[in-house]
Amino acid sequence: MKKIFPALAAAAALGIGGALYWQSSVQAAPAATYVLLDGSSKTTADLKGKVTLVNFWATSCVTCVAEMPKMVQTYEKYKSQGYEMVAVAMSYDPPSYVVNYSETRKLPFKVAIDNTGAVAKAWGDVQLTPTSFVVNKRGEIVKRYVGEPNFGELHQLIEKLLREA
Numbered sequence: 762m763k764k765i766f767p768a769l770a771a772a773a774a775l776g777i778g779g780a781l782y783w784q785s786s787v788q789a790a791p792a793a794t795y796v797l798l799d800g801s802s803k804t805t806a807d808l809k810g811k812v813t814l815v816n817f818w819a820t821s822c823v824t825c826v827a828e829m830p831k832m833v834q835t836y837e838k839y840k841s842q843g844y845e846m847v848a849v850a851m852s853y854d855p856p857s858y859v860v861n862y863s864e865t866r867k868l869p870f871k872v873a874i875d876n877t878g879a880v881a882k883a884w885g886d887v888q889l890t891p892t893s894f895v896v897n898k899r900g901e902i903v904k905r906y907v908g909e910p911n912f913g914e915l916h917q918l919i920e921k922l923l924r925e926a
Contacts, residue, residue: 787901790815790894791883795847795873798860803847803871805900811845812922813896814915817881819851820858822890828909829866835912835919836870842923843898846870851890852878897922 790813795803816832818825829848836846848868850859852875863872873880881887884894885905895904895918904918 787903790896790900790902791885793880793883795849795871795880796876798863798872798874803873808845808847808896809900810898811843812839812898812919813845813847814893814919815884815896816846816848816891816893817851817875817884817887818848818891819854820862821854824909825891828891829868831909831912833866833869835916838916839919839923840869844919844923848872849880850874851881852876895919895922898925 790805790808793805797803814832814835818829820826832846832848836844848870850856850872854874856874856876859872859874862868875881884892889907891906891909893906893910894902895906895915897903903922906915
């Protein structure tokens, strides 16, 4: 019990200060197909060669809606340098709400609707929103955030990954 308590205390402290995140051994981003709002689709393989943020969100998620303007600013700041973002709406989010939100907020990045929940399942059975994954140019997950990321830290990570070959 003594060894477990400090880990729980550390996790609780992280939760108070911002998003919880896990960084374990590097693993490949899962194969998934993203059905975009325009009817086209992208696969995880299509994203290789770019630093990508895959963000699971919902229009009913207060934190998701609050972080979205910062996601837009981040995308605008780095898109010309090889940064990509895919915002994956959860399966329980009505598609009409996702389309309305995306159009009224003029979201500049790719927005996908995960009708069947297959994309969330492929990414580790994501259920909490927002959950975001940072993927390097080689298609490897380098960080997972549950909750709103610390955007200063996220920007530093994106810049580091953009510099890598």
